[in-house]
Amino acid sequence: MPTQSITNWTGSRRRRPPHTRRGGRRPRLWPFTALILILLAAVAPPATGAQQPVFAYVADFASDQVSVIDTSTNTVTATIPVGDGPVFLQLSPAGSRLYVINSGSNNVSVIDTRTDTEIARVPVGSNPIYSAITADGSRLYVANAFSANVSVIDTTTRAVIAIISVSGIVPFYPLLSRNGTRLYTTNSFSDNVSVIDTRTNTEIATPSTGAASRPQFAALSPDGSRLYVADAITSQVAVIDTTTNTTIALIPVSGLSPYYPVLSRNGTRLYVANFASNNVSVIDTATNTVIATMPVGAGPEFAALSRNGTRLYVANFASNNVSVIDTATNTVIATIPVGSGPFAPVFGPDGTRLYVANELSNDVSVIDTATNAVIATIGVGDSPEWIALPAGTAGLAAASGQPAVPSAQGQPTTQQSQHSDQHTKVRHQTESLDPVTTTSEQHQSDNSYAHHTNIQSAPTIIGMDGWTAKEHPRKRRSRAHMSPYNRKYQHQ
The missing domain is CATH 2.130.10.10 (YVTN repeat-like/Quinoprotein amine dehydrogenase)
Structure with a gap:
């Protein structure tokens, strides 16, 4: 099965590789290019x-x-x-x-x-x-x-x-x-x-x-x-x-x-x-x-x-x-x-x-x-995305155990780990429940976050993405989107 990558991108403000026209890709888990109709x-x-x-x-x-x-x-x-x-x-x-x-x-x-x-x-x-x-x-x-x-x-x-x-x-x-x-x-x-x-x-x-x-x-x-x-x-x-x-x-x-x-x-x-x-x-x-x-x-x-x-x-x-x-x-x-x-x-x-x-x-x-x-x-303009509805129309909504997910080898596994880097003040956390692995980071020094997700089907990786975000008063442009594949929050 060929590798399919839907959310891999880098770039400056108004460039449009896979997801965005002007500047890094519009986040899809979140922070986003948005259309709303x-x-x-x-x-x-x-x-x-x-x-x-x-x-x-x-x-x-x-x-x-x-x-x-x-x-x-x-x-x-x-x-x-x-x-x-x-x-x-x-x-x-x-x-x-x-x-x-x-x-x-x-x-x-x-x-x-x-x-x-x-x-x-x-x-x-x-x-x-x-x-x-x-x-x-x-x-x-x-x-x-x-x-x-x-x-x-x-x-x-x-x-x-x-x-x-x-x-x-x-x-x-x-x-x-x-x-x-x-x-x-x-x-x-x-x-x-x-x-x-x-x-x-x-x-x-x-x-x-x-x-x-x-x-x-x-x-x-x-x-x-x-x-x-x-x-x-x-x-x-x-x-x-x-x-x-x-x-x-x-x-x-x-x-x-x-x-x-x-x-x-x-x-x-x-x-x-x-x-x-x-x-x-x-x-x-x-x-x-x-x-x-x-x-x-x-x-x-x-x-x-x-x-x-x-x-x-x-x-x-x-x-x-x-x-x-x-x-x-x-x-x-x-x-x-x-x-x-x-x-x-x-x-x-x-x-x-x-x-x-x-x-x-x-x-x-x-x-x-x-x-x-x-x-x-x-x-229309660049990156139309989300759709909302007025009253009277039809469409999008106006509106304890952990089930195991089979791994690429057919065995359900789940694991979680966390550690901190005292020198850079970066908190790392990795969670995996095959076939999905996520890694998150929180940078205490500059109040930024990073998150990456890998998704596998059988032995083939079919998706990879990450989102980053940094709070800074001089960084205007934000890309926010939330999606299982595409999780990026980026201020530039």
């Missing part, structure tokens, strides 16, 4: 009853801007300058505000979607990544990876009203409970999830996701009783009872590096794309077992489920295509070629169009879901 329906139709256009907002990570697309003409109508390294977009429930998480400049841009202008820039913590917004749009919660806290923004005053410290390392992906009283934040480097009481803005529990795990993306069941957390390192999904805040199951998946979990509308099925083994696991949530595994393209990351739940669209980052899965038969019924490095797919309001950000070719593919064919390719 948000489809925005008009607030009110005109008196004539004519339908107003739907706009798509694309976060161009390496261009430090947001591209605005009129989806009726599939053309870019505006570009909005924002902060450094826009990595994620959050649309207000009313659709009048777009919040842009700028990972490099440590702030949030507030955009008035009626005028397509930035009206405020709110400072937050170090290396913000993802955010969550309340149902009434009054509060925005921003996870700050390097300052180990969550910023709470009052969206009316556009000011931070609280900073919630978490006990975990690298808070990553926040999710709000259905009633808004709890915020669940995955901690990528501490094997747990922080449970926050939003009434007091305090951490009240930290359920484990399993030893040596790297929890990242999560999904909440329709009734809010279960939180499903994908772990990119140990190849399992943790199931947390949100009533007791305890982990009740660790589900081994049938692939490597499970990435983004997607729940069916009724919550009976959980779909998980396995980035390093090129397949999708289907989990029965009643029994917490894998009931099917479908091969897809190379490097599947994010997926979008159709409104009626009959089709799952999986973006395959390394093979430049989208797999279409029939959820009734759990089979791939189509493979759609798109641009280079497809990232986060998102449906239009009526579900007839699917928009896919192509991070490496700097464009967006528009797919007709009736024919499963690309009908338009729209050029």
Whole structure:
């Protein structure tokens, strides 16, 4: 089997080897080139009853801007300058505000979607990544990876009203409970999830996701009783009872590096794309077992489920295509070629169009879901990446033992080691659970971090990557992205 390397890169600020256009590669676990596509329906139709256009907002990570697309003409109508390294977009429930998480400049841009202008820039913590917004749009919660806290923004005053410290390392992906009283934040480097009481803005529990795990993306069941957390390192999904805040199951998946979990509308099925083994696991949530595994393209990351739940669209980052899965038969019924490095797919309001950000070719593919064919390719800025959804659309979610993983030789092994270098003040930690080995370093002298991951399949190494980050007031540009393959945080 040939070696396949998806995340190996070096470079200066705006160069684009495998992952980024301008400067080292946009991190993928995290810190990121970001696209975020948000489809925005008009607030009110005109008196004539004519339908107003739907706009798509694309976060161009390496261009430090947001591209605005009129989806009726599939053309870019505006570009909005924002902060450094826009990595994620959050649309207000009313659709009048777009919040842009700028990972490099440590702030949030507030955009008035009626005028397509930035009206405020709110400072937050170090290396913000993802955010969550309340149902009434009054509060925005921003996870700050390097300052180990969550910023709470009052969206009316556009000011931070609280900073919630978490006990975990690298808070990553926040999710709000259905009633808004709890915020669940995955901690990528501490094997747990922080449970926050939003009434007091305090951490009240930290359920484990399993030893040596790297929890990242999560999904909440329709009734809010279960939180499903994908772990990119140990190849399992943790199931947390949100009533007791305890982990009740660790589900081994049938692939490597499970990435983004997607729940069916009724919550009976959980779909998980396995980035390093090129397949999708289907989990029965009643029994917490894998009931099917479908091969897809190379490097599947994010997926979008159709409104009626009959089709799952999986973006395959390394093979430049989208797999279409029939959820009734759990089979791939189509493979759609798109641009280079497809990232986060998102449906239009009526579900007839699917928009896919192509991070490496700097464009967006528009797919007709009736024919499963690309009908338009729209050029945008550098490194479009993440996709978010407004209310009323379908696609990405708005939303205790350690199972052994077979090694290349077929024997499950797990080991952990740690040592410190007193001369350079560098703390080294290595964890391995074949076929995955991770090495982390913390430099106490200059507050920097480094992390490297090797993934093996049989005796062949199929992936390798690392991320670095250094906090320095004069180092502007940040690359932040979190992914099982691609973990880089780099300030330059």
